[in-house]
Amino acid sequence: MRTTLASMARIALFALLSLLALSYLPSTFAQRNASKDQASLFKRIQSSSAGYIDIDASEFSTITSYPRDYAVTALLTTTDGRIKCPPCTAFQPEFDKLTAQWNRNRAVKGKNIFVKVEYSRGQSVFAQFQLQHAPVLYTFPAGATGKDMHSFDFTDRGFGAAEVASHLNSILGTRFSYKQPINRKLVVGSITGVITLVGAIFFIGPHISALFTSSKPIWMLLSIGSMIIFTSGHMWNSIRGAPYIAMGQGGKPEYFAGGFQNQYGVETQIVAAIYSLLAFSFIALTVLVPAQRDPTRQRAGVYVWSAIFLATFSLLFYVFRTKNPSYPFRLFF
Structure with a gap:
C-alpha cells in the first residue's frame, strides 16, 4: 500500500512538472x-x-x-x-x-x-x-x-x-565628437561667384566708364527692376525665410498667404510680374504711344495699353482682396 501511494505521488509530481514545463515553453519560444x-x-x-x-x-x-x-x-x-x-x-x-x-x-x-x-x-x-x-x-x-x-x-x-x-x-558616457560637414554647395557657389566676378571685372572693366555715360536705358531698367523686386517683398522673404509655396485644403497649392503680414516666395514673384506689367504699360502710354506718328496707331496704342493698365490694376486689387477679404477696393474683378 505504501509503495502504491509513493508511486502515485511520484507520478503526480512528474505530471505537475510536465505541465509547468509545457506552460513555460510558449513563453520561451516567444522570447526567442x-x-x-x-x-x-x-x-x-x-x-x-x-x-x-x-x-x-x-x-x-x-x-x-x-x-x-x-x-x-x-x-x-x-x-x-x-x-x-x-x-x-x-x-x-x-x-x-x-x-x-x-x-x-x-x-x-x-x-x-x-x-x-x-x-x-x-x-x-x-x-x-x-x-x-x-x-x-x-x-x-x-x-x-x-x-x-x-x-x-x-x-x-x-x-x-x-x-x-x-x-x-x-x-x-561616450566621447563622440560631432563635426559639422562641409557645405559643398556653398563652397562651389562661392568659387563660381568669385570666378564670375573676376572674369566680369577683367572683360567688362575697360567698358564700365562707357556704361555710365551712354547706357541710360540700361540703368533705367536696372533701377525700375530693382525697385519692383524690393517693393514686391523679396527682402521680407529673405529675412523671414518664408516658404516658397504651401499646400491648402484638399492638397491644392496655395499661392497667396492670408493676411497682410504673411506671404510666400511664389507670391512675391507673381506680384513682381504684375508690377512689371503695370510699369511697362505706364511707360508705353507716356513714352511709346506719343512717339507714334500715325494717328491711327497712336489711338490704337492708347486703347490697348489703357486696357492692359486697367486690367492689370484690377488684378492687383484682386490679389489684395484674396489676402484679406475686408480690403474695400476693386475695379473689374
Missing part, C-alpha cells in the same frame, strides 16, 4: 522569437548607410524591449507631408548628419542605435507616451531591466546636431 526579431533589427540598423531605419509601432516595441546591451535613440516625428510640422522638417537634416557620423564611428556605433517613427506608421507609439507635439527624441538606455528614458529638450537646446551629440554623450 522576439530576441531574433530584435537582433535582425539591430543588424539592419548597423548596416544602414543613413545610420538609422524607419520603423512602425510593432518594430518600435521590439527594438526597445529588454534585455539588450545597447541604447536606443528614437525620433518620433512627422515629415511625410501628411501633417505640416516645420520643426520636424527643420530637425530632420540635423538628425541625418548626426546618425551618419555616429554610425561611422566604431567606438560608439554598437553602444547606441537610432530609429525613426513617423506618426503615420506609429500612432500607437505617440498615444503610448501621450504626445501632442513633434519632434520628440527619446533615448532608452541599455540594461537587463527597464529604466527611465531620457528626452532631449528642443525648446532649451535647439535643433542642432552638436547639441544632440552632447546630450547623448552625457547619457551614455
Whole structure:
C-alpha cells in the first residue's frame, strides 16, 4: 500500500512538472522569437548607410524591449507631408548628419542605435507616451531591466546636431565628437561667384566708364527692376525665410498667404510680374504711344495699353482682396 501511494505521488509530481514545463515553453519560444526579431533589427540598423531605419509601432516595441546591451535613440516625428510640422522638417537634416557620423564611428556605433517613427506608421507609439507635439527624441538606455528614458529638450537646446551629440554623450558616457560637414554647395557657389566676378571685372572693366555715360536705358531698367523686386517683398522673404509655396485644403497649392503680414516666395514673384506689367504699360502710354506718328496707331496704342493698365490694376486689387477679404477696393474683378 505504501509503495502504491509513493508511486502515485511520484507520478503526480512528474505530471505537475510536465505541465509547468509545457506552460513555460510558449513563453520561451516567444522570447526567442522576439530576441531574433530584435537582433535582425539591430543588424539592419548597423548596416544602414543613413545610420538609422524607419520603423512602425510593432518594430518600435521590439527594438526597445529588454534585455539588450545597447541604447536606443528614437525620433518620433512627422515629415511625410501628411501633417505640416516645420520643426520636424527643420530637425530632420540635423538628425541625418548626426546618425551618419555616429554610425561611422566604431567606438560608439554598437553602444547606441537610432530609429525613426513617423506618426503615420506609429500612432500607437505617440498615444503610448501621450504626445501632442513633434519632434520628440527619446533615448532608452541599455540594461537587463527597464529604466527611465531620457528626452532631449528642443525648446532649451535647439535643433542642432552638436547639441544632440552632447546630450547623448552625457547619457551614455561616450566621447563622440560631432563635426559639422562641409557645405559643398556653398563652397562651389562661392568659387563660381568669385570666378564670375573676376572674369566680369577683367572683360567688362575697360567698358564700365562707357556704361555710365551712354547706357541710360540700361540703368533705367536696372533701377525700375530693382525697385519692383524690393517693393514686391523679396527682402521680407529673405529675412523671414518664408516658404516658397504651401499646400491648402484638399492638397491644392496655395499661392497667396492670408493676411497682410504673411506671404510666400511664389507670391512675391507673381506680384513682381504684375508690377512689371503695370510699369511697362505706364511707360508705353507716356513714352511709346506719343512717339507714334500715325494717328491711327497712336489711338490704337492708347486703347490697348489703357486696357492692359486697367486690367492689370484690377488684378492687383484682386490679389489684395484674396489676402484679406475686408480690403474695400476693386475695379473689374
